[in-house]
Amino acid sequence: AQSVTQLDSHVSVSEGTPVLLRCNYSSSYSPSLFWYVQHPNKGLQLLLKYTSAATLVKGINGFEAEFKKSETSFHLTKPSAHMSDAAEYFCVVSAGGGKLIFGQGTELSVKP
Amino acid sequence: SAVISQKPSRDICQRGTSLTIQCQVDSQVTMMFWYRQQPGQSLTLIATANQGSEATYESGFVIDKFPISRPNLTFSTLTVSNMSPEDSSIYLCSVPAGGTNEQFFGPGTRLTVL
Numbered sequence: 001a002q003s004v005t006q007l008d009s010h011v012s013v014s015e016g017t018p019v020l021l022r023c024n025y026s027s028s029y030s031p032s033l034f035w036y037v038q039h040p041n042k043g044l045q046l047l048l049k050y051t052s053a054a055t056l057v058k059g060i061n062g063f064e065a066e067f068k069k070s071e072t073s074f075h076l077t078k079p080s081a082h083m084s085d086a087a088e089y090f091c092v093v094s095a096g097g098g099k100l101i102f103g104q105g106t107e108l109s110v111k112p
Numbered sequence: 113s114a115v116i117s118q119k120p121s122r123d124i125c126q127r128g129t130s131l132t133i134q135c136q137v138d139s140q141v142t143m144m145f146w147y148r149q150q151p152g153q154s155l156t157l158i159a160t161a162n163q164g165s166e167a168t169y170e171s172g173f174v175i176d177k178f179p180i181s182r183p184n185l186t187f188s189t190l191t192v193s194n195m196s197p198e199d200s201s202i203y204l205c206s207v208p209a210g211g212t213n214e215q216f217f218g219p220g221t222r223l224t225v226l
Binding site for chain 1: 143153217
């Protein structure tokens with residue numbers, strides 16, 4: 001069965017410092033993995049996706065994630081946080097039949 | 113990318129009543145998905161709605177509580193029946209992006225049950 005675990009429920013960084021949001025996955029086959037972002041009172045937006053091509057995936061707004069099979073991880077990073085990055089971030093794994101399984105979410109706060 | 117709209121965007125309802133949420137997509141899709149996001153929680157899949165067949169419900173969700181219609185390839189409804197305060201959530205529909213496993217999400221319907 002597929003599952004994802006987001007290791008931090010809340011991350012706080014200062015503006016201009018790096019962001020690291022951690023995600024571990026479990027899958028019985030080579031998975032598709034995604035990061036979605038949800039800003040307050042707004043819909044879900046796809047940040048980036050891994051679908052068995054390059055292990056380092058670049059997304060929108062300067063975010064990237066690295067698929068590490070040996071560590072079953074798909075951590076999300078950004079070199080320099082911006083105030084507008086404050087939001088809820090979800091790590092997501094494909095579960096077959098078109099279904100997605102969401103992690104519990106990580107709330108990112110950015111301090112000025 | 114698909115453009116998805118949901119109606120209503122939000123509603124406040126009394127316990128014991130039912131609310132039907134509509135999801136409209138700007139292109140034809142075989143599958144549509146309905147999710148629930150309880151306050152402060154992640155998204156949980158309620159069911160998969162295929163046109164021309166009964167919806168497939170996930171564990172913990174039943175048709176009597178969440179009946180779904182899928183009359184054509186661009187539209188679906190989710191009804192939340194006999195509501196209680198525990199049904200207060202954001203309900204989202206989504207559709208697959210062609211050729212990949214990603215999904216496009218609607219803006220959600222924020223439901224408050226008093």
